[in-house]
Amino acid sequence: MARKRFSLAWLKPPPVPPDGVMSLSDHLRELRYRLVAAIVSIILGMIVMAFFYQPLYALLLQPWSTAVEALRVSRPDISTSVVNIGIVAPFALAMRVTAAAGIVLSSPFWLYQVWAFVMPGLKQNEKKAALLFIGAAVPLFLAGIVVGYLILPQGIAVMLTFTPDSVEVTNMLDINSFLVMLLQLMLASGVAFLLPVFLVGLNLAGVVKGASLGKFRAYAVFGCFVFGAVVTPSTDPFSMSAIAVPMAVLYIAAEVVCRSLDKRKAKRLAESDLLVEL
Template structure:
């Protein structure tokens, strides 16, 4: 009987990593529990990505066609500008077609599972927030998902133009064939799409920092010129294609989103009664020890 009674407990301990650790009554959690929760959140996110990737296998041919469409679009644009231009995409190795299918499915799984892994990020942060902040956090989650998907969509649309711009430098009336290796091409496409998707989360991050009291709206206004310059530098470095069109296509939306975040932060600060003058007075009081 004693052995039978302990079996459920032993099984519960073995499967304990499948459940997030419980927070103590005071709203605190030990360091090891925090690490266990990180493991739990990462595991759930990874499982969601794996499952959506496996589900994508059933229509991977359509996915391959979808991720190759930017190449076909760019090819048509290059040939329209230079009819003599020669473009060819190649597979290097016997397993290259299989690698292509895997990349297509994982790429699909990462995008389709974004509500799950974004929620896991929120669920990890939420216990440390008060009820009012949790309400804002749900709003962030609702804004982050469409912004991320919008950024990915913009990157997908911009990518063909970036290819066409770079291949447009091929000299005319010369017997030159542009060979694009499939793996390198897809790697660059994935980077472009993810960079755009993550960059479009800029306003969500800034507003979150404002609600947390780290950044004020007037501070964003002061830093505006430097941030605009920084977005262009970031876009030039982050876009792997290095063409000016992709750089502008990333930096301009980021600049607009920064302005949007600044407006939202100023509105939130106004509701709290925070202005540049009151913030300066508070800083003086702190320095005087009042």
């Protein structure tokens, strides 16, 4: 009896038909392939960034140090301490730091997998437009990461001002909780900055029209400010606006791009109808 040879053929994506139309089972196979590829890229990114754990740890702790130093100008007597509670806490800390760094490092690869899952259903000329626009996805994601990182010191300083000065209090920072908050803020900000990429992708897929984005513009801008208020840890308007204003601008930019793409689609459709009549 012949032995079965180990094969990863089941993982390969299905061939894309010339017209780009795929069955539901093929879409699921494509989704499985893209998810596995994205996860593998993130794991490899984690392995690479594990060698830089110490500098990453110092970099991520810098917002806390910056906030404390800024607050000591007005509150020189404030007492702070960084603690790591629990036996497995150091390992959990290392995993969180390397996981977040791996996501950032591998962002070009998993962002490509997201777009590649959408692109098989697009026409060739629309694929070219998508490839041009996806070039903005990675810089936008990284810009959001940086914004989330930079606004945190202001939020920490605001929170520490509530420390009463009438009694002696030591603000003990649980480093794991702090890094969870920081990483969530950075990743949420990075994903938020991808808003125009997803909107244009939906437009290319025929799901969203530029005119529809215009109708909901006021609601979308309001939603951007609500999102900024939710994800930022402080109550000051600067931190909220640092995320909300760029998101609103990016939404309007996506609307402009979608309207332009809709006009091109309508023009091509009119030309094809004219050729059919002739």
